[in-house]
Amino acid sequence: MRQAARQAFSKHEATNLIDEGLRSELTKQGIFTTTLEDLYNWGRKNSLWPLGFGLACCAIEMIATSMARWDLARFGAEVFRPSPRQADLMIVAGTVTKKMAPQVVRLYNQMPEPKYVIAMGACAISGGPFKQGYNVLKGIDRYIPVDVHIPGCPPRPEALLHAFMTLQEKIDRQHLTGPDRPRHARADVAGEFPVPAFGEHDLVPTMNPEVWQPPQHAGRD
């Protein structure tokens, strides 16, 4: 099934160079064949280092996920780095307030490419139960691109593990070359996003139009 998925998404012919019979014979003899892309993605997805960035209640479930009962270490994500320079995954766990939003974007800018964001909990996706707040940012995806959203308030540790596996599958599907390669493999797309400033009544600007546009089918009509 993995092979089929890769064939469906890949436009490269390199994966079809060796047929399956030969590949399995070689594996039995102890010779392992793969593509550079697969190896690169395998290494990356199994050693994602999260940034230690818990904001609110969801942070406690994130800590619980990394504890002995639901072990996040088996996915390679045991080391929660304190510094953004050493991390490649930012799990935004908790409510992002407008006072905190510039800091979140700054931290995202400081992370080296390739970097991923998981928005954990209802508050990080869209403001959550505190949506009607003057200080609550209605979703972190207004300023930075988010890869995986986890609904829940707070999401169970199993949900965070599922999100982690979803992110791993997403990384697996990324290509090194070709027109659909991700941002970190392109030289023309910037990886830094503008940091909002504190205005007199609200953040300035209220959202980043390149990252997020309000969906047109929103609400009940």
Added chain:
Amino acid sequence: MMESIATVPRYELTPASHDGTSGDLLEISMGPQHPSTHGVFRMDVVLDGERVVKLKPVFGYLHRNHEKIGETTSYLGSMPYTDRLDYFCSLTNNWAYALTIEKLAGLEVPERAEYIRVITAELTRIQNHICLAGFLLQDMGASGTPLMYAFREREKVLDLFESLTGARMMCNYMRFGGCRCDLPPDWLEQARKFADEFPAFHEEFQALLETNEILLARTQGVGVLKPDLAINAGVTGPMLRACGVNYDIRKVDRYGIYNRFKFRVPLGDHGDVYDRYMVRMLEMKESLEILRQALRDIPDGPIVDPKAKLRGFRPKAGEAYGRIEAPKGELGFYVISDGSPNPYRYRVRPPSFINLTILEDMCLGCHIADVVIILGSIDIVLGEVDR
């Protein structure tokens, strides 16, 4: 007329610190993203070498305008929001709010509901204190192992909460005049099993840490708080009792049915970080005592006051202030009603916020590494500080 106790002391730069080798003061900002600040908390620290000269806490990074939402939501609609105040201890937050509204509206709580409230509150206190021990030791450098032990026990308590209320952390369980739903059939046996197994874990945890020389060296004599300053600054909870002041709201106000249980209140002598840690360790034992007595004596009966209305709840115009001994200190709610379905003013008195008032006083003159320990020993939760 004005006593000097209420003024902020200043650290004097002694001539020895300006012997030509040290230069200007260093100003650093610890946080809001920092591994040891227990959430999005920032401290602007001014250092003379390694010693703290000035410390200003900055918060508001988690200000979710809980009080404004309280004014636009109904009384019962605010109950899930109280879970998210001190997100470790959602059941005690619920109880404090329910207590205040019961005072406001004159509702009475049946016996069984009172016992359930005491059982869940003491379970919450146990898991909060054990988590604090884990986090404090992580700040000290024992990277992860005590926290793993603490969270293992916490998971057992959360399993109990989940089978009772349906949620691990945000329980939303108390109602005005009682509790939301009755205990499942074998919940009491599971709780008794937990109460029987916990002392063994507690002894193991204590034995591993009590005489650990790093713990003793880093906590004894650090962050000393004098009792008069603690009282004047409104400090409550285990931090106050570690200074030697005997003020436990369970004994003073005797809310609920706490006057039926025999338990002691541990007090400290010196008011340093070690005393706060030990007071919490001993409080866990006392909580276990209360838990055992409550599990033994819980009667059958209804769990909600029959007079209490869930829908269309409009208390008479007036105000009430209710408070409980939450694991972090005195948690109070002040609600003003004007006869409409929503409160007119809804205010939370958060223990962590008030306990932070004397953070600067305790840290002046200490090393920068001690600031982390002192902050950890205050036991703050940013959901409560910022609301």
Added chain:
Amino acid sequence: MLEGTKSTNVESLEQIKNRIEAAIPGARLEIMPNGSASGQHSILVDNEHGLRIACFLRDDPQLRLDYASNVTGIDWPETVIKEKKKTRQLIEGVEREIEETVETRRPGYLEVVYHLYSMEFKHGPLILRLRTGDRAENVHLPSLTPVWRAAEFQEREIFDLFGIRFDSHPDLRRILMWDEFLDHPMRKDYVDPDDFEYEPTAHGAVLDRASQHRQTS
């Protein structure tokens, strides 16, 4: 009335009020009754003598209210109170009793409420209220931080969210909102910023605000 564990120290509010008036001449106090079942009545205190009354409450040997538990700000905008009164009027030569609605305009003000307890004698609460002149210019109140250090952060929060300025507060600046913020969000007439472009499950007032964006865009 102060609830407490030691009955010798329990006094009624009237007795406390009389003693304060005796100790601090010129102080104007008023007991505000509480209509709910909690029975927690409070004392309204005038602003010029607020600080001296606070010191008296803290240092008085019978009260020893050394612990300020809670400091709350409340916004009372201007309202019109309608009361029905029965008056006698001459109608067509005959004196009759009729009911008429009298409207009184109560001006707006901001209020600060202090809940005071005693850790020494374990009694409380004594509830103290201070009011500003209005909601616009006369928003100065004496700070009680020199008396109870516990009020330091809470008064800063009230300044931030309501706009009450506390005189002789050691460090009066915003605590929860950022420094460049101009409004006082907990006031009843605060309008929050319009960032409701996307509402998946909007209803009520929020749906109206979200639909405005869809019509204009």
